[in-house]
Amino acid sequence: MPRLRRLSGREVCAILQRHGFVVVRQRGSHLVMQRESGNSTITVPVPDHKELKTGTLLAIVRQSLVPRAEFESD
Numbered sequence: 466m467p468r469l470r471r472l473s474g475r476e477v478c479a480i481l482q483r484h485g486f487v488v489v490r491q492r493g494s495h496l497v498m499q500r501e502s503g504n505s506t507i508t509v510p511v512p513d514h515k516e517l518k519t520g521t522l523l524a525i526v527r528q529s530l531v532p533r534a535e536f537e538s539d
Contacts, residue, residue: 467523467537474513477525479538481509484531502530 472480478488478496485500486509494513498539509529512521526533 469519469536470538471516472522473515473519474511474531480535481529
């Protein structure tokens with residue numbers, strides 16, 4: 466399995482936006498993104514940091530249901 470890239474919060478937001486997520490609010494350095502999925506809503510908080518830690522990025526991938534390949538290095 467390829468390694469995850471080192472991404473900033475803004476880069477992660479751009480990836481999520483390509484998959485239908487929109488920024489619904491921001492408080493301090495955290496953006497909250499949502500996507501309607503059938504009759505439910507997926508909500509993902511994204512820290513607006515220069516570089517996200519690996520565990521934080523894995524949590525975002527798991528919560529968003531976006532394919533992990535979008536976040537991996539080539």
